[in-house]
């Protein structure tokens with residue numbers, strides 16, 4: 001799509017460039033000495049990332065996932081078995097020679113999870129077995145395309161593999177799609193569209209036409225059951241199977257895949273995975289690969305751009321800015337920060353020496369809640385709350401303000417106060 005952007009769009013694009021905002025907000029950075037495509041996270045960026053990862057782990061635990069850790073390296077042979085070596089080596093780092101062995105930075109977590117599954121025997125009663133990990137993987141992106149958090153060489157992936165029977169695939173894939181939609185509501189992300197990614201011409205796909213057809217039929221069933229509109233795209237499948245991709249768009253309209261659900265008959269075969277069925281015999285499980293928010297890097301880049309740095313309250317690095325009108329109210333301000341911390345809220349004092357009240361309000365414009373304490377509020381044990389969107393609330397007892405902010409933060413989504421309408425289902429945006 002070639003469109004000449006008007007001045008307004010250009011300005012909006014610059015405003016929402018995650019690289020510029022990331023630098024200004026002190027979220028992440030890069031250094032030539034560490035290397036291109038290898039960003040580091042500053043404290044506020046690390047807070048966002050940690051909060052996001054914990055959110056995902058909590059959602060996964062509730063949905064019956066078990067978490068594992070696996071190493072970011074593996075022997076070359078592991079990826080030869082998985083098929084990555086023959087289908088994906090262009091994107092892999094060259095192997096390292098180590099005492100007569102070749103070791104590779106992993107291009108995906110799947111082979112490790114298959115090996116963990118295989119490490120002990122499983123009964124059909126254990127299925128579906130849902131194995132999750134937020135783990136590192138590596139991609140040898142050419143230096144010319146690297147930038148910010150969207151094209152990186154070191155990736156933290158929110159990944160999971162569900163080992164299940166063929167009969168369980170549709171429900172498990174549907175459950176993963178429901179988790180993705182809930183996460184998008186909580187994060188204020190609107191998908192550009194849903195895509196059914198199919199193989200295309202060329203040799204990068206494993207050959208097994210019958211299995212491709214069966215997997216495609218299952219994913220189509222899942223999309224139809226969810227009632228979402230989608231488009232089929234040839235040449236976008238993983239080398240081992242078709243997938244549902246949830247596409248997002250950056251402010252310039254460039255699309256990328258954030259979340260994905262895949263059905264895979266190939267790797268269970270390659271790793272000779274099995275479970276003991278009710279009949280006492282050995283059966284082959286299916287692997288459903290799924291990622292709710294994709295890579296942490298891409299998710300945070302998108303959140304920065306989507307919200308222009310005004311993150312949903314539950315994700316904001318600082319959730320409450322406490323502004324004493326003068327130095328006289330500093331003790332009450334510090335007391336409120338302590339009270340917030342006790343309730344698990346991230347609060348900071350913006351002290352009078354940082355500037356006039358107006359200047360401090362402006363400096364804290366991306367903070368969801370500003371608690372102003374003047375002489376009157378201090379005397380009454382109250383705070384006057386200002387919301388990031390400009391609303392001002394009548395003075396509240398400090399304890400009540402903290403409880404109500406805590407409740408709104410726990411409700412997630414992008415609303416700032418309890419009477420805000422719950423966010424609707426982010427069905428694909430109608431882009432005009």
Ligand SMILES: [Zn+2]
Nearest residue numbers: 108109110289
């Ligand atoms: Zn996988």
